[in-house]
Amino acid sequence: MEPGQAVMVLEEFLADRGQPLLRTAVMLAGSQQAGEDLLQGALERVYRHWRKIEGNPEAYLRRTLYHLAADGWRSQNRWRAKLHLFGQAGIAADATDHIDQRDQLVRLLRQLPPRQRTAIVLRYWEELTEAEAADVMGCSPGTVKSAVSRGLQRLRELSGIPDGVHNDTPHATGRAS
Amino acid sequence: MTTELERQLRAGMERVEARDPSGLAVRAYRRYRRRRRTIRALAATGTAVAVAGMATALASARATSSQETQASAGVGSRVGGALAQVSGDMLYTRTTYTPPGSTGRKWNLTIVWSYHQRIRSTEYSLAGRPYWDTGITMVAGPWSIRAVNVDYPARTVMRITGGSDQGGLTVPAGGPVAPPPAYCSVYMPPATGSNLLQGGASPAAWAKYFKAVLACGQFRVAGQQRLGGTDTIKLVDVPSRQRGYRPETVWLDPSTYLPVAMEYTDHPGTQTRTIFEWLPPTKANLAHLNVPVPAGFKQVKQQQLP
Numbered sequence A: 001m002e003p004g005q006a007v008m009v010l011e012e013f014l015a016d017r018g019q020p021l022l023r024t025a026v027m028l029a030g031s032q033q034a035g036e037d038l039l040q041g042a043l044e045r046v047y048r049h050w051r052k053i054e055g056n057p058e059a060y061l062r063r064t065l066y067h068l069a070a071d072g073w074r075s076q077n078r079w080r081a082k083l084h085l086f087g088q089a090g091i092a093a094d095a096t097d098h099i100d101q102r103d104q105l106v107r108l109l110r111q112l113p114p115r116q117r118t119a120i121v122l123r124y125w126e127e128l129t130e131a132e133a134a135d136v137m138g139c140s141p142g143t144v145k146s147a148v149s150r151g152l153q154r155l156r157e158l159s160g161i162p163d164g165v166h167n168d169t170p171h172a173t174g175r176a177s
Numbered sequence B: 001m002t003t004e005l006e007r008q009l010r011a012g013m014e015r016v017e018a019r020d021p022s023g024l025a026v027r028a029y030r031r032y033r034r035r036r037r038t039i040r041a042l043a044a045t046g047t048a049v050a051v052a053g054m055a056t057a058l059a060s061a062r063a064t065s066s067q068e069t070q071a072s073a074g075v076g077s078r079v080g081g082a083l084a085q086v087s088g089d090m091l092y093t094r095t096t097y098t099p100p101g102s103t104g105r106k107w108n109l110t111i112v113w114s115y116h117q118r119i120r121s122t123e124y125s126l127a128g129r130p131y132w133d134t135g136i137t138m139v140a141g142p143w144s145i146r147a148v149n150v151d152y153p154a155r156t157v158m159r160i161t162g163g164s165d166q167g168g169l170t171v172p173a174g175g176p177v178a179p180p181p182a183y184c185s186v187y188m189p190p191a192t193g194s195n196l197l198q199g200g201a202s203p204a205a206w207a208k209y210f211k212a213v214l215a216c217g218q219f220r221v222a223g224q225q226r227l228g229g230t231d232t233i234k235l236v237d238v239p240s241r242q243r244g245y246r247p248e249t250v251w252l253d254p255s256t257y258l259p260v261a262m263e264y265t266d267h268p269g270t271q272t273r274t275i276f277e278w279l280p281p282t283k284a285n286l287a288h289l290n291v292p293v294p295a296g297f298k299q300v301k302q303q304q305l306p
Helices: A003-027 A033-049 A058-071 A077-087 A105-111 A114-125 A130-137 A141-159 B004-015 B025-052 B067-086 B192-201 B203-215 B282-285
Strands: B090-098 B106-117 B116-127 B132-140 B144-151 B155-164 B220-227 B230-237 B248-252 B257-267 B268-277 B298-302
Touching: A003 A033, A003 A058, A003 A114, A003 B025, A033 A058, A033 B025, A058 A114, A058 A130, A105 A114, A105 A141, A114 A130, A114 A141, A114 B004, A130 A141, A141 B004, B004 B282, B090 B282, B106 B282, B203 B220, B220 B248, B230 B257
Parallel strands: B155 B298
Antiparallel strands: B090 B106, B090 B268, B106 B116, B116 B132, B132 B144, B144 B155, B220 B230, B230 B248, B248 B257, B257 B268
């Protein structure tokens, strides 16, 4: 099937699975607009490699999404520029940014380096094991573990949330590796 | 066991919302096509020049059968000599896609004007309106390119400048890319044919192209055929497991041995057909190389190529 025909397949796929995928992209990228751009970038890669993709494109699309996010996506500089902007008063926020700013921690997530953020989203949102997250990020489970640990530590510092422990949420840390 | 931070993080993630992503696949496809088209057009200018230097790489070429070898060799040897008879070296081509709208294309007609280092390619929508209009000029001296692309549906215009000192699109500073080491081991037509088409290749480049593909057995002579009132020599692509195979047929003018028409099947059910005309570079014809930018179109930033 040619990439042109893939449009219909992917539109149908997005109608069914697009919302959760876009939510993931929004968390990975930091805002609604950036999330859409990220997902669009991943879709472009899917078109590029469409002939090699067999069956359901979701797995490939997700993997691409995570890769783009973990690689800092467009560039580290762009990311740093964003961080700078977030700290500036008077910057008119995109109305859609407001959606994911309702929660302080998700907002703070944007301040983590891309790999830490991706590792946290994979573990806490996608509920992947360390081994699964390592597989999609193309690194070792140890790297994922370390990225998650550092990311959580940084979030703790930024949010001021104490290091209290709950025993009543069995899936909150994701499945065991 | 989980910490308060992890619990809150997960709860916050549950509250993240996202807009309806419908239309995203279409937007991504448009951008994919735009990039691909830009890259191909830019690469083609290099390919067209590179092909001109390939003839010497064909010494070890093979042919499919002795009869075809002789026929193909006969055509190949006459191609070079026929160039002097060409009335003009400005190429006009008209490419149509059947059925219209197949493979998700929003256009079903491509008109290309090319002359020396300038080329203009215009796509027309199914309704017959301009869809894309791209002009590329290979700048003399440094190996660099200037391009302009008008996107009618988006009402935008993008200007691209590339060269070793521009920091934008870059083309090898040393000149055209080197020919592949094993010319016939890679899939060429219609990729090369269409690249030549897009790249504004001269009659000489076309001639060398056909010499090459005949010499290495990639095409074979399949007789003569009357096409549009003219007798033509018909060449067909030779299937090869190594190269892959997409059926391609080329009809050559027997007096000049330049292509009259080219047709290939992109994938089952979709045919691309190109009609060629070689024209003198009159003032009126040269004016077709200019890309007009309609008033009110927004200038967008140079596209970042992957």
